[in-house]
Amino acid sequence: MHTETEENYLKAIYHLSAKRAEPVNTSSIAGSLSTTSASVTDMLKKLAEKNLIEYERYRGVRITRKGEKIAINIVRKHRLWEVFLTQTLKFRWDEVHSMAEELEHVSSDELIKRLEEYLGFPRFDPHGDPIPDLTGKISAPSSLCLASGECEKRYTLTGVNDHSVSFLQYLERTGLKPGITVRILEIQEYDHSMLIELKNKIKLSISNDVAKNILVKNYGE
Amino acid sequence: MHTETEENYLKAIYHLSAKRAEPVNTSSIAGSLSTTSASVTDMLKKLAEKNLIEYERYRGVRITRKGEKIAINIVRKHRLWEVFLTQTLKFRWDEVHSMAEELEHVSSDELIKRLEEYLGFPRFDPHGDPIPDLTGKISAPSSLCLASGECEKRYTLTGVNDHSVSFLQYLERTGLKPGITVRILEIQEYDHSMLIELKNKIKLSISNDVAKNILVKNYGE
DNA sequence: TCATATTTTTAGACTAATCTAAATTATTTT
DNA sequence: AAAATAATTTAGATTAGTCTAAAAATATGA
Numbered sequence: 001m002h003t004e005t006e007e008n009y010l011k012a013i014y015h016l017s018a019k020r021a022e023p024v025n026t027s028s029i030a031g032s033l034s035t036t037s038a039s040v041t042d043m044l045k046k047l048a049e050k051n052l053i054e055y056e057r058y059r060g061v062r063i064t065r066k067g068e069k070i071a072i073n074i075v076r077k078h079r080l081w082e083v084f085l086t087q088t089l090k091f092r093w094d095e096v097h098s099m100a101e102e103l104e105h106v107s108s109d110e111l112i113k114r115l116e117e118y119l120g121f122p123r124f125d126p127h128g129d130p131i132p133d134l135t136g137k138i139s140a141p142s143s144l145c146l147a148s149g150e151c152e153k154r155y156t157l158t159g160v161n162d163h164s165v166s167f168l169q170y171l172e173r174t175g176l177k178p179g180i181t182v183r184i185l186e187i188q189e190y191d192h193s194m195l196i197e198l199k200n201k202i203k204l205s206i207s208n209d210v211a212k213n214i215l216v217k218n219y220g221e
Numbered sequence: 222m223h224t225e226t227e228e229n230y231l232k233a234i235y236h237l238s239a240k241r242a243e244p245v246n247t248s249s250i251a252g253s254l255s256t257t258s259a260s261v262t263d264m265l266k267k268l269a270e271k272n273l274i275e276y277e278r279y280r281g282v283r284i285t286r287k288g289e290k291i292a293i294n295i296v297r298k299h300r301l302w303e304v305f306l307t308q309t310l311k312f313r314w315d316e317v318h319s320m321a322e323e324l325e326h327v328s329s330d331e332l333i334k335r336l337e338e339y340l341g342f343p344r345f346d347p348h349g350d351p352i353p354d355l356t357g358k359i360s361a362p363s364s365l366c367l368a369s370g371e372c373e374k375r376y377t378l379t380g381v382n383d384h385s386v387s388f389l390q391y392l393e394r395t396g397l398k399p400g401i402t403v404r405i406l407e408i409q410e411y412d413h414s415m416l417i418e419l420k421n422k423i424k425l426s427i428s429n430d431v432a433k434n435i436l437v438k439n440y441g442e
Numbered sequence: 443t444c445a446t447a448t449t450t451t452t453a454g455a456c457t458a459a460t461c462t463a464a465a466t467t468a469t470t471t472t
Numbered sequence: 473a474a475a476a477t478a479a480t481t482t483a484g485a486t487t488a489g490t491c492t493a494a495a496a497a498t499a500t501g502a
Contacts, residue, residue, distance in 0.1 A: 005459065026480060039460055041481055046458090058467055058480060089335040099332055106323040114310040226489065247450060260490055262451055267488090279450060279497060444502095451496070459487090466481070472474090 004105045007074050008033060009043050010052060013063050014071035023060030069136060076132040077112050078104040079125035084115060086126045093126040093177070094168035127168070128159015128178055128215050144218075146182075147192070147211035154183045154219035162213040171214075174204055181219055225326045228295050229254060230264050231273060234284050235292035244281030290357060297353040298333050299325040300346035305336060307347045314347040314398070315389035348389070349380015349399055349436050365439075367403075368413070368432035375404045375440035383434040392435075395425060402440055 002010075012032045016024040026044070030037045048055035052067035063071065081103040085096040107115075113134065116122075123139050124130055130139040142158040149155055157178045160167065171177065175198055185203065186195040192208035223231075233253045237245045247265070251258045269276035273288035284292065302321040306312045312320075328336075334355065337343075344360050345351055351360040363379040370376055378399045381388065392398065396419055406424065407416040413429035 003458075027478095035459095036461065037480060038462080038482080042459075085332070089332070089339055091335070099329060102327040102329075103324075106327050108320060108323075111306070111310070111320055114312070118310055224488075248448095256489095257491065258450060259452080259492080263489075445500100446502100447498100447500070449496100449498070451494105453494080454492095456491075457489090461486075462484095464481100464483080467479080469476100469478070471476075 002070065005043070006047065006052075007070065007105060009040075009047060010063065010067050010071040011074045013053060013061060014068060014075070017063055023062050025060045029061070072132045072136045072138070073109075074104050076136075077107055079129060079131040080112060080115055080119065080122070081107075082125045082127070083119050083122045083131070087119060087122075092172055094165055094172050096126065097163070097165070124159065126178065127163055128157075142215040142217050144216055145212055146184075146194075146196075146214040146216050147208055149184050149194075149211075149216065151184050151187055154181055155216035156181050156219055156221075157214060158217050159215040160213055161215065167213060170210075174206075175200075175202065176204075176214065182216075223291065226264070227268065227273075228291065228326055230261075230268060231284065231288050231292040232295045234274060234282060235289060235296070238284055244283050246281045250282070293353045293357045293359070294330075295325050297357075298328055300350060300352040301333060301336055301340065301343070302328075303346045303348070304340050304343045304352070308340060308343075313393055315386055315393050317347065318384070318386070345380065347399065348384060349378075363436040363438055365437055366433055367405075367415075367417075367427075367435040367437050368429055370405050370415075370432075370437065372405050372408055375402055376437035377402050377440055377442075378435060379438050380436040381434055382436065388431075388434060391431075395427075396421075396423065397425075397435065403437075 009029070012029055013024055016028055016032065026037045026040050029044075030040045033040070044053065044055045044061055047053045047067065051064055052070065053064060054062045078100045081100040082093075082096045085091045085099055086093055091099075116131075122131060124141070128141060130141045132138045144155075145161070146155060146157075157176060157180055159178060160171070176182075180199060182196045182198055184194055184196055188194070192211075193205055194208075194211055195203060195205050197203050230250070233250055234245055237249055237253065247258045247261050250265075251261045254261070265274065265276045265282055268274045268288065272285055273291065275283045275285060299321045302324040303314075303317045306317040306320055307314055337352075337355075343352060345362070349362060351362045353359045365376075366382070367376060367378075378397060378401055380399060381392070397403075401420060403417045403419055405415055405417055409415070413432075414426055415429075415432055416424060416426050418424050
């Protein structure tokens with residue numbers, strides 16, 4: 001197989017590719033892996049040699065089908081372990097990322113198949129991100145964000161755009177967990193902040209920045 | 222923390238120490254890790270530097286308290302993952318060792334605490350080996366082996382001495398899994414092989430070699 | 443005890459992944 | 473379009489873990 005490091009590079013490149021159509025550049029990879037551009041360059045040569053990426057000096061990188069398959073499998077493992085950690089071991093959703101980061105590399109495909117079955121074939125992880133199936137197919141995640149919601153309507157939280165621990169902990173503290181339902185009471189004209197009501201009648205004001213990072217579906221859908 | 226390699230060396234030294242009182246020699250460590258004596262010597266220096274072992278050139282190795290604590294924690298993780306794999310994911314007991322070998326290194330102590338709780342604080346792994354608790358305390362494993370059983374008596378299987386995949390698969394095929402009860406029908410004088418009866422009335426003849434590697438407790442105890 | 447065999451250690455080299463600093467290429471600005 | 477700036481790559485070194493082959497120490501045994 002591949003080394004853990006190679007897997008981490010492929011995963012980073014895969015995630016960065018998803019955000020933009022252009023090739024991924026060296027420094028953004030270095031940024032997301034907290035390493036230097038020089039180290040990235042070295043690794044890119046190695047990955048290109050193995051046909052896992054297409055790489056042209058000074059021109060950035062695209063992931064190949066072969067590389068993408070590996071990356072998606074890592075993402076699949078990561079997200080299934082996240083479900084296990086929250087659902088079975090009762091961790092909070094803001095605690096599981098770093099543990100899943102370790103577990104994603106160690107597990108045989110057979111182990112993951114059994115885990116998926118045990119968990120009941122979940123389609124989304126605790127942050128609302130879709131879990132690729134065995135063949136690499138990925139359901140469309142919710143694309144509706146709370147910021148584009150309308151007054152007086154109800155929405156069910158399904159996920160987040162910002163996966164940072166600080167954002168997740170903010171949501172956790174305010175009670176905005178995936179699965180809960182909110183109603184929009186008011187939207188302020190000047191800063192687009194909104195007043196929302198939770199199930200337990202608690203009212204909460206959230207900034208537009210926050211609302212843009214919360215994914216929802218229409219209540220009852 | 223320590224590298225995965227260091228952890229594997231400590232675990233190997235710990236297990237080899239358990240079998241004999243004398244210091245562990247270089248070549249037996251090399252043997253159990255499938256590496257060369259030269260590599261072992263290099264690593265022993267490093268571990269001694271960190272006070273995880275006591276090492277004197279040409280004289281072999283003893284594990285220190287500090288090193289033993291780490292080794293026991295790895296063993297604890299390994300055995301809890303084995304319980305998870307058999308109990309929760311329904312793997313056979315002869316399949317779980319190599320998966321647990323990977324999982325034992327990745328898991329944070331908090332994850333393992335939760336896993337232990339989820340599994341119901343099991344005291345033994347699927348092979349009958351005791352699971353160290355959080356403080357490193359280890360229950361005494363069964364020391365009675367089937368070979369020293371008496372005619373007409375019933376015994377419950379609790380574990381094995383030989384952990385090789387081939388032995389475990391032999392037991393699996395013949396139905397001799399931990400937890401089941403057997404009755405000794407006959408013991409042959411000349412080779413000490415024994416005829417035993419399983420719950421479902423199936424009669425089975427096993428060699429003394431096999432009987433010596435099966436751990437039991439008296440039925441009903 | 444002295445020679446032989448075995449075990450262990452050292453010496454020197456290799457690979458994977460990383461780094462800093464210097465050189466090169468690309469991009470932006472004037 | 474040349475100069476300045478930014479990004480990327482190369483060069484050379486480092487660390488962890490490993491190896492083979494040679495040297496040194498220990499154990500065996502006639």
